[in-house]
Amino acid sequence: MTVKLESETYPDTYFAGAYWGPRKEPPEECARRAADFLNLLAKCDPFLAHWYMPTKSRKDARKYPLMPPDLTTLAEMFRRGVNREKGGPVFEDLGFSFWFDNGGPDRDCADLRIHCGGYAEGFSNSCFLSLPKQGANAERLFTAPALDCVVRSMALAWEPEWVAAMSRTHRDLDDRDGKADVWLGWVTYLARHRGTVPPLPAPVRIEPVEDKGTLIVLTPERFTVANPEHVALARRVRELLERAGLMKPATS
Template sequence: MSAFWGPRLETPEELAGRWIELMERLQAVDPLLAHWYDSDSRNAPIVPYVADKVRVTKMIAAGVVRDDEGKPDPFHGYHVTAYTTAAWRRSPRRLCAELLAGTPSPYLTNSAGLSTDFDTVPDPAIVTYKIFKGAVLALAECFDAAGVRAYPSDLSGFWTKIGGRRKAIDLAWISYIAPRFAAQITPPSSAIVEHQPDGGLLMAATDKTFVTSNPAHVAVSREIEAACAPFNALSFPPGEKAG
């Protein structure tokens, strides 16, 4: 799943506050997300995550994007990752939380995401509607994201472009639109629809685990994507301004 938003200048300390909130939200979603591990400096060993703002700020600052010569380039943001297992080897139960944010550049997109291990079939216990819905809302609300999409990787093979660029919300299992854009969307009756207290809009193709080979799941996903046409028609990142 991927949350995205437009230009926004944020310091490592500001991002640390959001990251700590995200970790707390994810830990509350399910016991499978209760424990996290990260690295407090570049190339350092992976260690148990600690919700200490000074430490997290230092970790994010160390993840500053660097130019071709290896010099820090904070204008292009900061990168940080955390995992649900301490081992580097792939695991069906390992999730990776990732952040690349803090850039005010109008040509770049700030983002935060959660993913299962690449090229590894995930444990069905971790790919549930409860976990993915909770994580989508956590990403959306902790980072004030413009939108979020959660999807199985094989669904991306059906994605299309508009005007030569990728859609902000394409076919997905769960789609989220921020309060500032939600009024433009008329959810399809086939979808699971939740209007959040702050005005955010969550739509899901199914409350079961999404299966791309299931025509019923894909059909509802297509209706949700079609409903998001007004959002996708906006500039990307949609309607955001540097802050």
């Protein structure tokens, strides 16, 4: 597999994703978690403090604000996102989906895709945040402190098994064959019940997230796959985490 490196003409793009296994929750509980997450996310950066209900046209993108979060509105949005065959019954064990963004133009927009309440065997729930592709907002968010805040917000609100914030080229490098159970991001969170994070080489930073789990930040500067030292560090950290049994698939 050939991994494309970042360049001046085609900048890399970043995301943060939280993942957890089967967890039966009604739309109201998904709404509560989503509201908690949006309120926490708003404290990370002003760009992440404005969200809007999905619309058919970009010109209407800012007509229906979701901030401050309203539990009744969010619960109804999740309820509408139930999984079903067209004209057929609802698949309750597949949970609810909800997609929305912050109303910006294509390359300066963030969007959220949330799947919550699924409890089918082997099912994976998730909260996936795509960050802007370029511009001042992107540059401000593509930093360790900003992604640290985003990952903590996901961990506290969703109580996931794991969270990774990283670039897409980094993901492709970390998961070359598409079989990785857990991505090791620039910033990673691992739930406490997965096990104890072992000592990791400098400059890696390890911090608790309340009593829920552990945050791992690979480098204080922007992690890039164009830097061989960053790549070597990520491989070594993955080896140590795998050896400690921390990179297994989500189960709860």
